[in-house]
Amino acid sequence: MRRAAGLGARASRIESPLRGVLLAAALAVLATALAQAQPVEPPGVPVETAPSAGEGARDRPAEAAGGDADSGTGRVSRAQDDFAPLDEAELVGPPAGPPIAGEELESRTRALASRMRCPVCQGLPIADSPSASALAMVSQTRDLLARGYTEKQVLDYFVRAYGEFVLLEPTTKGFNLVVWLLPVAGLLLGAALIARRLRSTRRAARSGADPSRPDGDDDLDPYLERVRSEIGS
């Protein structure tokens, strides 16, 4: 009992400095949970309810290969064979690496797609999402890697359009450093507090004092003394 009382007092003294840290950690976890508690699809977003590519997608009719030119509306005629809707080099420069294919392309696509967030899902990487948006992003990732774009270029391409939101792991620069450093700082702080407490406990033991007995005030408590005498300590 005396030991229990001593431990209780000691625990309360150890807890006091750590209480702030634990409370802060709990608040951070709660905040993260609340921030992620967004709906899978925001109201009014129809992407998931769209017909699948197999049901609804349809190739452009063959006659669409040559349209009437109309400079007033930007309409132009295009040959179907060399049709490319975008020139990615305009946006992220030319490919900085060699083209890749086969198993290497698939594994690198999968690895990179696992690092990017599906914009219409709840914390899912595009590699794991069946949504049309995510499938298009995986396809674009594969296409860019196949043409020799490096992983950094591909990530830059998506960040340029979606912002850093698209990265599942925040970059280690600027304000994002807080996300990486805060847990380490918390651990170091906790370790420092525990070390300090252990040191004072050892010091008290060396000087002959009972480290389990809190200082001072228990001597004034007759009930505690009575309990101690009854349990024979």
Next chain:
Amino acid sequence: MAIHRTPLVVGAIVGIPLIVFLALGFRHDPNVIESPLLGKPAPSFVLRDFDGGAVDFASLRGQPVVLNFWASWCQPCVAEHPLLVEAARRYAGEVHFIGVVPTEDTADAVERFTRHLGKWGPAYHDADGKVSIAYGVFKLPETYFVASDGTIVHKVAGPLDRRTLEQSLEALL
């Protein structure tokens, strides 16, 4: 009762920055993804429509463009459609109104949609989704207001309302 200063100091060092961090974080709507493209050149693209034509976006430079990503199955797109029909009529000759429909959309569905609700501009088919990705589209409808020099000056994610549309168009001209 003795006041231990250490826990107060530790709590303040850890707690105050955390509370500020959370306060700033909760002011941000997680459903809103800020577009990093604002103030930057709109990505150029070439897309086809379902009628046999194509558009070269770069050729539209010199006149403001309202670029609207929509879909035939999208209810918010239905809600904003009359506003776009009206605006396209009012700003004809001054502003290009360009629509882009996603991979899954079909010629029949787009034709039914515009026959029923009216047509405000051509609808180009983003067959492989690359143009939507280049613009960071995540929520239909999305509308980009592109100045005559090709710079994106405003973006609206979700259905347009009359006031936003009018203000954005006036800012373009």
